[in-house]
Amino acid sequence: MKRKRKCNVCSGVFESIRVDALYCSSACRQKAKRKNRVCSYSDCGNRLTRGQTKFCSRECQKADTAKRKVDRFKQTSFGLYLLQEVQRAGTIEVLSDLRTYDQLEKMYDLFCKRSLYSGYRQKADYHLCHLYPVKGKLGVGLVSSRNMIIGMAGANRSLGNYEKEGLGVYIKTEDLQECWKLNHDSQVYSLVREYLGSALVTFCGNHQLQPVKEKADGFDVKAYIQHPINVFRSEAKRISKDSRFSKEFRALVCSEASRYSKDKTYTDEVWTQHRDENCWFPWDKEDFDYERDLKPYLEDGSTAQEQLEIDLFMSYYTVLSGDAPFWCTS
Incomplete structure (x- = not known):
């Protein structure tokens, strides 16, 4: 009806x-x-x-779209790196330099170059090395392009938490705010997102960042590893133009870079072949020991290739330690 x-x-x-x-x-x-x-x-x-x-x-x-990209940022390689550094430092304020879009871009550019120089391999030959360590005696070293350089993994490991006055940038321990310190209940990414604010939104909106995909067992991207001299020169060029670094530090880096002939060509293809066929101390020793792994080469002599690696190791060590006498940091 x-x-x-x-x-x-x-x-x-x-x-x-x-x-x-x-x-x-x-x-x-x-x-x-x-x-x-x-x-x-x-x-x-x-x-x-x-x-x-x-x-x-x-x-x-x-x-x-930007909001959804920000939600996925924690699943990208760069996002995971920042979260790892925050957890190492124990405070969100280790990212204080990245609260502006320009500085976040510079840090991302450095992060991408490190991956490129290492041939996108799982075992990276190059690290993002802190000039002031993550956890120093005076404070926490910042995640920033003005506190980091791309350097040899072995040289970075050898220095540990060594710190030198005037080298790098950090936040004093007494200046850290309690509200940004991590505890077992902390929602780390939520805090990072809140802390970086609009800089992170703008950054994610301008990049097509993809979540990291799990790699099959044994799978590794095979690309050329850039020759360490070429990497050193590239970093020296970047640092020499960045006034945020002290004049003394810029002069030190340029001085070390000038030790290597500009006329000689160092090809990435030849270096990659050498790396795939040889394992030597600067690159592969995670538990590097001076007496065991380097001193014998210095005393007994070495081949031309080994001597070049020794020289490079010493150059990176000199820069990362602020020209400290060799092995005074141990």
């Missing part, structure tokens, strides 16, 4: 056999759907109008 009903949209009277009928026509039904739909961007809430299917504006669409 048909019953008279009042349309919820146009208020017109219509007849229907259904007791729960709300609309007099499909047009009114579609109009009601559009009326009840809101912009998909969670921070907007505006109602959609005719012709709008998901977002009320182009700005909301971009903002929603």
Whole structure:
């Protein structure tokens, strides 16, 4: 039996056999759907109008895309690196230099170069080395392009937590705020996201960062490992132009770089072949020991290739230690 009903949209009277009928026509039904739909961007809430299917504006669409990218940032290689450094330091403030978009970009550029120089391999020949250590006696060394250089893994390991006054940048322990320190209940990424704020949103919006995919057992990307002299020269060029480093440090780096002939070509292909065929102390000794792994070569003599590696190791050591006498840091 048909019953008279009042349309919820146009208020017109219509007849229907259904007791729960709300609309007099499909047009009114579609109009009601559009009326009840809101912009998909969670921070907007505006109602959609005719012709709008998901977002009320182009700005909301971009903002929603950036928000989703920020959500996925913790799954990317760069995001995982920053989270690891925060957990090592025990405080979010280790990222204080990255709260501006420009500085976050510079750090990302350094991170990408390190991967490139290492041939994108799982076992990296090069590290992002702190000039002031993550946990020093006076404070925590910043994750920043002005406190880091790309250097030989062995030289970086050999220095441990060595620190020298005036080398690198850090936040004093007494200046660290309790609200940014980590504890066992901390939601680390939520704190990182809050701390970096708009800089992180802008950064994620400008990059197509992909989540890290798990690699099959034994799988490793095979690309050329850049020759350490070429890496050293590249870093020397970057540092010499960056006034955030002290004049003394820039002069030290340039002085060490000038030791190697500019006329000689050092090819990445030849170096990669050498690395794949030989394992020697600067690169592969995670438990490097001076007396065991280096001193015999210095005393008994070495081949030309080994001597070149010794010289490079010493150059990186000199730069990372701020020209400290060799092995005074042990």
